[in-house]
Amino acid sequence: MSSSCDVVVIGAGIVGTACAWECARRGLQTVVVDECGAGGGATAAGMGHIVVMDDSPAQLALTSYSQRLWRELAAELPAEAEFEMCGTLWVASDEEEMGEVRRKQGVYASAGVRTEVLAANALAEAEPHLRRPLAGALLVPTDAVLYPPSSTAFLLRQAMRAGARFQSARKVISAEQGRVRLDDGTELRAPRIVNACGAESVELLPELPIRKRKGHLAITDRYPGFVRHQLVELGYLKSAHSVSTDSVAFNVQPRQTGQLLIGSSREYGAETPGVNHALLAKMIERAQDYLPGIGKMQAIRVWTGFRAATPDKLPLIGPWAGDDSLFLATGHEGLGITTSLGTAKLLVRAMLGEKTEIPADPYLPDRFAHNGHGAGNDEVHVHSHSAESSHV
Amino acid sequence: MKDSFDILVVGAGPAGIAAAVSAAACGKRVGLVDDNPAAGGQIWRSGGEVPDDAQRWIAMLEASSVARLQGWRVFDAPRSGVLHAERGDGECGELCYKNLILATGARERFLPFPGWTLPNVMGAGGLDALVRGGVPIAGKRVVVAGTGPLLLAVAAHLKRHGARIVAVCEQAPLSRLVRFASRLLGEPAKLRQGAEYRIAIRGARYLTGCWIVAAHGRDRVESVRLRQGSKQWDVACDFVGCGFHLVPNIELPALLGCRIDHGFVSVDDSMQTSVPGVYCVGEPTGIGGVELAVLEGEIAGRAAAGRADEARKHAQRRRGKLGFLRALQEVCTLDPQLRSLPTADTRICRCEDVRLVSLDGHNTWRDAKLQTRCGMGPCQGRVCGPATEFLFGWRVESVRPPIFPALVSSLGSACEADGLQQNSAPQGASPAFEKETL
Numbered sequence: 001m002s003s004s005c006d007v008v009v010i011g012a013g014i015v016g017t018a019c020a021w022e023c024a025r026r027g028l029q030t031v032v033v034d035e036c037g038a039g040g041g042a043t044a045a046g047m048g049h050i051v052v053m054d055d056s057p058a059q060l061a062l063t064s065y066s067q068r069l070w071r072e073l074a075a076e077l078p079a080e081a082e083f084e085m086c087g088t089l090w091v092a093s094d095e096e097e098m099g100e101v102r103r104k105q106g107v108y109a110s111a112g113v114r115t116e117v118l119a120a121n122a123l124a125e126a127e128p129h130l131r132r133p134l135a136g137a138l139l140v141p142t143d144a145v146l147y148p149p150s151s152t153a154f155l156l157r158q159a160m161r162a163g164a165r166f167q168s169a170r171k172v173i174s175a176e177q178g179r180v181r182l183d184d185g186t187e188l189r190a191p192r193i194v195n196a197c198g199a200e201s202v203e204l205l206p207e208l209p210i211r212k213r214k215g216h217l218a219i220t221d222r223y224p225g226f227v228r229h230q231l232v233e234l235g236y237l238k239s240a241h242s243v244s245t246d247s248v249a250f251n252v253q254p255r256q257t258g259q260l261l262i263g264s265s266r267e268y269g270a271e272t273p274g275v276n277h278a279l280l281a282k283m284i285e286r287a288q289d290y291l292p293g294i295g296k297m298q299a300i301r302v303w304t305g306f307r308a309a310t311p312d313k314l315p316l317i318g319p320w321a322g323d324d325s326l327f328l329a330t331g332h333e334g335l336g337i338t339t340s341l342g343t344a345k346l347l348v349r350a351m352l353g354e355k356t357e358i359p360a361d362p363y364l365p366d367r368f369a370h371n372g373h374g375a376g377n378d379e380v381h382v383h384s385h386s387a388e389s390s391h392v
Numbered sequence: 393m394k395d396s397f398d399i400l401v402v403g404a405g406p407a408g409i410a411a412a413v414s415a416a417a418c419g420k421r422v423g424l425v426d427d428n429p430a431a432g433g434q435i436w437r438s439g440g441e442v443p444d445d446a447q448r449w450i451a452m453l454e455a456s457s458v459a460r461l462q463g464w465r466v467f468d469a470p471r472s473g474v475l476h477a478e479r480g481d482g483e484c485g486e487l488c489y490k491n492l493i494l495a496t497g498a499r500e501r502f503l504p505f506p507g508w509t510l511p512n513v514m515g516a517g518g519l520d521a522l523v524r525g526g527v528p529i530a531g532k533r534v535v536v537a538g539t540g541p542l543l544l545a546v547a548a549h550l551k552r553h554g555a556r557i558v559a560v561c562e563q564a565p566l567s568r569l570v571r572f573a574s575r576l577l578g579e580p581a582k583l584r585q586g587a588e589y590r591i592a593i594r595g596a597r598y599l600t601g602c603w604i605v606a607a608h609g610r611d612r613v614e615s616v617r618l619r620q621g622s623k624q625w626d627v628a629c630d631f632v633g634c635g636f637h638l639v640p641n642i643e644l645p646a647l648l649g650c651r652i653d654h655g656f657v658s659v660d661d662s663m664q665t666s667v668p669g670v671y672c673v674g675e676p677t678g679i680g681g682v683e684l685a686v687l688e689g690e691i692a693g694r695a696a697a698g699r700a701d702e703a704r705k706h707a708q709r710r711r712g713k714l715g716f717l718r719a720l721q722e723v724c725t726l727d728p729q730l731r732s733l734p735t736a737d738t739r740i741c742r743c744e745d746v747r748l749v750s751l752d753g754h755n756t757w758r759d760a761k762l763q764t765r766c767g768m769g770p771c772q773g774r775v776c777g778p779a780t781e782f783l784f785g786w787r788v789e790s791v792r793p794p795i796f797p798a799l800v801s802s803l804g805s806a807c808e809a810d811g812l813q814q815n816s817a818p819q820g821a822s823p824a825f826e827k828e829t830l
Contacts, residue, residue: 037759044762080763149762169755220800221770262800275793277470284804295801296482300770302793302803 002187005029005165007351008180009194010172010204011330012036013043014148014340016196017155019329022344023194024162026352031188032159033167033180039152042198042336045305047217047253047261048151049230050144050338051088054107058314058362063335064111065358066342067142073341080150082256088143089118089127089229091250091290092135097234101138104234108140115140129226129293138234145230145253148337155340175204178325192351194327195320199306201330208316209368210331213309214270216280217263221298224258233290245269248283250290260294262287264334266307273304307333310368317343317363318350327351328365393485397423397459399696400475400489402466402644405433407674407685408495409449414693415493416456424458425477425487427465427796433497434517435682437524449686461485467794467802469648476802484802491669491696494645494657495689498675500542500635501778503726504740504748505733507607507616512631516546519633523553530554532630535616537561537604539724540637541586541681548592550633557596558629561618563636563730564723565601572723579716605733607632637724639778640676646791661707662695663688671696679724680717687713731783740783741776743769757786770797 009020012034023030034040050070054060070083077083092098105115116139118126123137160166171183175195180188195201199212233250251263265283267276280302288295310316310331320326329347332339346363349356361367397420401412404426412424424431431453436446453460464477464485475487500515507513514522516536523529534555536547539562547560562569576583590598602620607613615628642657651658651666656678663671671692674685687710695703734740736749744765754760757767757780766780767773767788772795777788794803 037755037763040758040762153763218800218803221797277468281804284800288801288804295799295804297800298770298797299794299800299803300772300797301768 002189004189005031006190007031007192007194008033008175008188008190009196010034010175010180011041011196011198011201012038012152012156012166012168013041013196013198013336014039014046014152014155015198015329015332015336015343016194017152017159018340018344019194019196019347020164021155021159021162022348023351024159024164026348028192028348028351030159030164031167031190032156032164033170033172033182033188035169035171037153037168038156038166039149041200042305042307043148043152045215045217045303046148046334046337047251047263048082048146048148048337049088049253050146051230051335052108052111052113052140052143053335053338054104054111055313056362059335060107060111061358062315062339062342062363064108064113065345066339067113067144069341069345070144070146070338071142074144077146077151078154080147081154082147082150083144084146084256085142085144086254087139087141087229089123089231090138090140090234091123091130091231092137092234094135098135100234101136104138113140114142127228127231129291130231131290131292139229143230145255146337147255151337172204176323176326191325192327193325194329194347196329198330198332198336199308201308201328205320205326207322208328208330209311210308210316211268212271213307213333214265214267214273214276214304215263215307215334216265216275216283216302216304217261218280218284218299218302219255220260220262220294221300222258223260223297226258226293226297227252227254227260227291230254231290233286246279248279248286250286252287252291252294259300260297262294262299268309273306275302275304308336309333312367315339315343315363316365317346318360318365321366321369393483394488395423395459395485396488397421397490399423399491399493399693400425400487401493401495401693402426402475403433403495403497403674404428404431404460404462405495405497405674405685406436406446406449406682407497407689408433408493409436409453410686410689411493411495411671411673411693411696412458412689413449413452413456414690415697416458416693418694418697418699420697422456422458423461423487423489424453425461425464425466425475427463429463431460431462434499434521437521445682445686461487465796465798466644467796467798469644469793476805478798478802482799482802484799484805491671492648493663493671493673493689493692493696494648494650494665494676495672495674495685496641496644496676498638498640498679499774501637501639501782502634502775503538503636503730503733503782504738504779505604505606506735506738507609507613508634509739509742510607510609511612512609513607513613514631514633516542516633516635518635519631520546520549523550523555529631531556533558533628534631534633535559535561535604535618535627535629536633537563537602537616538635538637539563539726540635541720542635542637544586544589544593546633547596548589551593551596555631557593558627559597559599559602559618560593561599561602561604563601563603563727564725568723568725569600572719575715575719582716601727603727603730603733604632604634636726636730638675638679640679642676643791643795645670645672645676647793647795662700662703663692664695669696678714678717679720680713681720684710684713684717726782734783740779741766741769741773743767743771743776746776751780751784757781757788760784760786772797
């Protein structure tokens with residue numbers, strides 16, 4: 001049995017549902033397929049931090065573009081999406097890091113992102129529970145937090161309102177040459193297939209240059225007001241983490257419920273979802289270092305998730321050279337929640353042959369096709385391990 | 393705190409005490425850890441009258457060499473052979489073992505109905521525990537409802553404390569109860585006990601095929617509406633104890649990777665789970681009551697101590713008693729009509745205030761949890777998980793650490809345990825925690 005449509009989106013995570021909505025509202029007949037409900041994979045494991053990042057000019061372009069798209073959508077988001085423009089505080093612990101604060105401010109300004117430098121006193125006033133002394137911070141007031149599973153469910157509902165169909169509880173066996181085969185024996189035919197499966201996108205396309213990068217998060221009971229902004233350390237300049245593959249960074253988020261999400265960790269080569277207790281302990285130690293009071297809070301849960309990491313820390317958005325029907329919207333590593341909306345715009349404009357609002361080239365999958373095989377390359381050099389927002 | 397044991401027993405209820413005493417009698421170094429300040433578990437909890445059996449076992453425990461860690465709650469199993477526990481004051485402990493015996497007991501199953509979250513509506517066992525703890529019940533009108541033998545035991549106990557038992561409502565129909573009683577003919581002690589409970593609460597209405605459809609009241613419960621067949625009527629009361637049999641506490645066995653079959657931990661004849669060296673006894677292997685739990689503890693204690701022959705002898709006795717377990721399971725089977733008790737507005741998850749209406753349309757526990765927060769609160773789904781399993785057929789899947797809320801610093805202290813700091817206490821060191829027990 002087979003049915004046909006214009007686009008099949010594989011993966012109902014935040015990236016897949018954003019793409020499906022964009023496809024549907026541009027008039028494409030769209031089907032979304034996923035094994036579980038909306039936002040049940042890495043989306044659910046993620047923090048839900050909408051953040052502008054500047055590891056590279058292309059990352060800055062995509063994150064600032066997407067952050068703006070989220071702000072434009074904010075009024076439409078339902079209450080359960082818990083969107084809150086609480087801002088990010090990039091915390092500097094010494095004068096060297098304050099230099100980075102000022103550099104970062106200049107870079108953000110170039111992308112039209114307003115920021116504010118907080119001196120030590122102002123930081124202590126903004127976040128009284130941070131350890132003292134700290135040198136200061138960069139406030140990005142337009143960064144936000146949201147609850148990813150409900151936000152994703154909203155995106156899916158919008159897609160369906162615009163005419164998309166959702167097939168859940170269906171595993172995709174293969175997707176190539178315009179045919180998507182499902183585990184119930186049915187087949188979907190479409191001239192365009194979007195692989196939006198995150199870390200699992202390699203299961204359908206083993207040659208993709210994507211590696212799983214595992215992360216841990218812990219969540220506390222409710223302590224309203226303890227932390228007011230998303231807090232991220234700026235300590236990567238001299239951090240020892242940058243040279244090892246496993247690392248932790250201080251990254252704490254206040255939820256609307258008053259709960260605190262504690263992150264973050266990064267780990268290559270871990271394939272099982274179990275908790276790595278040594279890494280978890282380091283992550284918590286880091287959090288306690290910045291927020292001494294957090295140790296006395298009740299932790300309710302710890303979980304893990306897998307980011308889809310590419311060698312250059314940029315996502316894969318656009319056509320896949322090996323198969324005319326295949327498009328990619330994957331490889332977002334820790335920025336899938338933020339860049340989902342921007343990804344959808346870039347992807348669908350590429351599909352329809354339209355001009356994009358930001359240059360699409362840096363994210364095109366064929367950037368890895370030129371130098372032999374980007375795939376299977378185990379020696380992935382990450383040039384700067386930033387304390388980048390970790391959504392997992 | 394750090395200590396190691398040949399055999400570590402988790403849970404100081406009947407099964408755990410029997411396991412610890414039996415293992416210690418074999419000359420092993422045994423630790424018994426429990427989150428309550430006193431041994432006895434939910435069923436032999438001190439306060440009020442303690443059954444002869446309990447007194448005997450607790451006396452044996454006190455006379456034994458078992459190291460008691462009372463007031464420590466196990467929250468994580470960071471690696472093979474190690475558990476992490478936290479004390480009420482936030483101190484974190486590392487407990488190492490060669491063999492482990494899990495005697496984690498059971499909790500009451502709650503089914504939501506309109507008004508079930510009103511003050512003074514609580515679990516039958518919970519109400520019983522409050523009274524044992526000194527809450528005055530004399531002269532209060534009490535309705536006991538739900539299913540299982542616990543209802544009669546609780547009603548009888550409350551009555552002895554002066555409560556006016558207005559009604560005992562057992563959801564199982566009379567025909568099934570009669571069948572259950574007939575299967576107990578081979579167990580005169582159990583029949584006698586049941587009869588004694590009935591006599592103790594004479595004067596109170598014992599209703600079968602009957603349940604509470606709603607509780608009413610302003611600041612606390614003032615009345616309940618009962619249904620039996622097509623009849624419905626209101627009964628005034630001050631307290632409601634309502635429990636629908638028991639749910640095994642399988643979180644720790646599941647975290648350790650023990651195979652779970654139909655909601656219970658799978659064990660062999662020696663009570664060993666699918667994980668070598670990890671044993672499980674008592675209710676987590678099947679709700680079978682105190683007598684069976686003690687027997688299982690005796691088996692596992694000996695088996696874990698390497699006395700296979702002795703364990704085998706007890707194992708034969710155990711097989712003879714599994715009939716009661718099955719009979720109990722049958723009589724407590726929930727009437728499908730109970731699924732229609734909650735209305736759209738009824739709270740299903742108390743921690744996160746999730747009502748029935750928002751759970752409609754979700755296909756799995758995970759989907760519902762992610763989209764509604766059902767089960768995401770401090771009780772970690774221990775109450776609403778079993779309820780939604782009955783209401784929707786959802787299975788609670790993965791178990792993650794911490795299995796009980798623990799201090800963030802306790803989670804972080806895993807680093808010492810994982811050898812990231814070199815100066816942790818040497819293996820076999822025996823800190824003075826024994827002084828801290830009762």
